[in-house]
Amino acid sequence: MGSECEFALKPHSAIERGKPFLLIIMDGWGENLEDDYNGVHMAGTGFLKSLKTGYPDRWRTVKAHGTAVGLPSDADMGNSEVGHNAMGAGKVISQGAALVDNALANGNIFTDAGFEYIKETFDNGGTLHLIGLLSDGGVHSRYDQLELFMRGAHERGANKIRVHPLTDGRDVPDGSSVQFVEQLEKDLADLRAKGCDARIASGGGRMHVTMDRYEADWKIVERGWHAHVLGEAPHKFQSALEALVELKKADPKTNDQYYPPWVIVDKDGEAVGPVQDGDAVVIFNFRADRVVELSKAFEYPDFDKFDRVRYPKVHFVGMMQYDGDLKLPARYLVTPPVIEKTSGIYLVKNGVRTFACSETQKFGHVTFFWNGNRSGKLDDKLETYFEVPSDLCPFNEKPLMKAREIRDAAKAAILSGKHDYIRINFANGDMVGHTGVFDAVLDACSVVDECVKDLVDAIDSVGGSYMITADHGNADDMVQRNKKNEPLRDEKGNPLPLTSHTLAPVPVMIGGPALPSNVRFRRDLPKAGLANITATFMNMLGFEAPSDYEPSLLEVVRL
Numbered sequence: 321m322g323s324e325c326e327f328a329l330k331p332h333s334a335i336e337r338g339k340p341f342l343l344i345i346m347d348g349w350g351e352n353l354e355d356d357y358n359g360v361h362m363a364g365t366g367f368l369k370s371l372k373t374g375y376p377d378r379w380r381t382v383k384a385h386g387t388a389v390g391l392p393s394d395a396d397m398g399n400s401e402v403g404h405n406a407m408g409a410g411k412v413i414s415q416g417a418a419l420v421d422n423a424l425a426n427g428n429i430f431t432d433a434g435f436e437y438i439k440e441t442f443d444n445g446g447t448l449h450l451i452g453l454l455s456d457g458g459v460h461s462r463y464d465q466l467e468l469f470m471r472g473a474h475e476r477g478a479n480k481i482r483v484h485p486l487t488d489g490r491d492v493p494d495g496s497s498v499q500f501v502e503q504l505e506k507d508l509a510d511l512r513a514k515g516c517d518a519r520i521a522s523g524g525g526r527m528h529v530t531m532d533r534y535e536a537d538w539k540i541v542e543r544g545w546h547a548h549v550l551g552e553a554p555h556k557f558q559s560a561l562e563a564l565v566e567l568k569k570a571d572p573k574t575n576d577q578y579y580p581p582w583v584i585v586d587k588d589g590e591a592v593g594p595v596q597d598g599d600a601v602v603i604f605n606f607r608a609d610r611v612v613e614l615s616k617a618f619e620y621p622d623f624d625k626f627d628r629v630r631y632p633k634v635h636f637v638g639m640m641q642y643d644g645d646l647k648l649p650a651r652y653l654v655t656p657p658v659i660e661k662t663s664g665i666y667l668v669k670n671g672v673r674t675f676a677c678s679e680t681q682k683f684g685h686v687t688f689f690w691n692g693n694r695s696g697k698l699d700d701k702l703e704t705y706f707e708v709p710s711d712l713c714p715f716n717e718k719p720l721m722k723a724r725e726i727r728d729a730a731k732a733a734i735l736s737g738k739h740d741y742i743r744i745n746f747a748n749g750d751m752v753g754h755t756g757v758f759d760a761v762l763d764a765c766s767v768v769d770e771c772v773k774d775l776v777d778a779i780d781s782v783g784g785s786y787m788i789t790a791d792h793g794n795a796d797d798m799v800q801r802n803k804k805n806e807p808l809r810d811e812k813g814n815p816l817p818l819t820s821h822t823l824a825p826v827p828v829m830i831g832g833p834a835l836p837s838n839v840r841f842r843r844d845l846p847k848a849g850l851a852n853i854t855a856t857f858m859n860m861l862g863f864e865a866p867s868d869y870e871p872s873l874l875e876v877v878r879l
């Protein structure tokens with residue numbers, strides 16, 4: 321981690337160390353057009369609105385999408401990984417999506433060690449299995465990357481390919497799985513025309529099958545293991561399209577996110593693509609959080625989170641290495657972004673006592689992503705990480721989620737006098753936003769407003785300071801729109817829900833008794849993004865930020 325003096329920070333010129341500082345991330349909370357579909361605006365969010373209108377020098381927005389957070393283009397919505405990486409690290413880092421694009425464009429993905437490793441199995445007649453999220457959401461994966469990879473792998477000797485797609489409906493509209501499966505079938509047919517035995521083998525909805533995160537519910541991964549690896553699922557079909565249509569007919573309430581697991585079988589009822597000894601397995605998601613668990617199931621011989629029944633000997637690689645601390649997986653196709661010298665490391669090296677807390681769904685966001693995709697603590701003595709277990713139901717059913725429990729834990733941390741820096745994430749705007757259920761979003765945003773107010777009161781009572789911000793938009797626009805930005809409706813006239821993140825900038829609010837009255841936001845950084853947050857909160861903790869960080873948003877004015 322380097323020497324102490326390499327990390328020494330100078331004291332800030334106007335802000336003293338010593339009083340508690342609270343950093344709140346409101347996940348999925350953008351600053352957007354204030355119309356009837358903006359859940360943040362329509363909810364009871366009077367306290368946050370009062371900070372906007374009451375303190376214009378201490379309220380602003382920053383960019384949270386596209387190139388400002390290291391994504392390939394400004395058409396890319398922000399997401400939790402890139403947002404928390406940027407806020408934790410103080411720099412704009414080229415992220416997984418961009419790195420995979422580069423590796424495909426320059427061909428390195430097919431010449432580096434990870435591909436060499438899987439290629440060994442092609443030469444021995446092994447099947448290439450591809451497991452991952454099937455959409456063009458660009459958050460966890462992208463379809464065009466899968467297509468290019470399949471084609472390139474076939475050109476380099478993969479003669480049998482089995483794809484195990486997970487349907488999305490979360491980063492893209494619900495129902496779009498049909499188009500993506502049709503596109504995949506077309507591209508697989510092209511491969512078959514070239515002599516490759518290429519087929520879809522199994523799948524399911526991403527929130528019910530395979531893509532759990534932060535060990536919220538291992539059963540999700542177990543279902544995936546049974547379908548993808550063992551070739552077993554309660555629902556068997558002859559084609560993936562048939563699976564989507566028939567499963568929806570049988571349960572109209574199911575959707576792309578929550579499809580049950582399914583397996584494709586041949587005319588004799590045999591699964592067409594279970595994973596066997598000698599095969600290659602690639603997870604084609606570039607983002608880590610929702611594939612760490614499946615990677616462990618493939619990689620760890622002594623795995624005990626569920627009974628794998630059969631543990632095939634395969635050549636397993638991730639699109640990236642998903643956990644830099646655990647070196648998981650050991651083999652990967654594209655080298656992950658280097659995220660070093662994060663704010664967390666600087667702050668512990670300067671003796672800052674940190675309390676980081678969220679509920680399970682976002683716990684790794686304020687720890688793992690925050691620390692540059694490292695799973696462990698940076699300093700056992702100075703840091704306390706506290707996880708509130710999340711509910712296991714769809715979050716529109718319990719939109720308050722664990723906001724009040726997080727508030728209570730953070731409040732106790734503030735009042736205890738044991739922590740200098742309290743960092744929390746409220747999941748509601750995002751997790752309920754992804755359900756597309758507008759009334760639930762209203763409850764989700766209101767409870768965040770209530771909890772933020774209580775915590776600002778607690779900070780006031782101990783003479784501390786606070787920053788409230790967000791990682792990207794979501795609840796701030798809950799309707800799909802046409803190119804003119806007009807809401808789209810179904811045949812009954814109901815608005816078509818938007819389940820994904822938005823491109824909106826996010827608010828940043830600062831205040832509290834410890835913030836000197838002559839400190840306010842600069843007016844000369846209109847293009848600032850999430851990476852500018854970092855130097856700003858390091859200032860609020862009493863330090864000048866490292867010189868290679870994006871500039872602080874603060875200025876000290878003469879009164």
Ligand SMILES: O=C(O)[C@H](O)COP(=O)(O)O
Binds near residue numbers: 399491
């Ligand atoms: O994984 C998810 O839940 C979504 O794809 C992205 O949401 P997040 O980036 O807010 O986690």
Ligand SMILES: [Mn+2]
Binds near residue numbers: 347399401750792
């Ligand atoms: Mn998020």
Ligand SMILES: [Mn+2]
Binds near residue numbers: 348400794
């Ligand atoms: Mn989200």
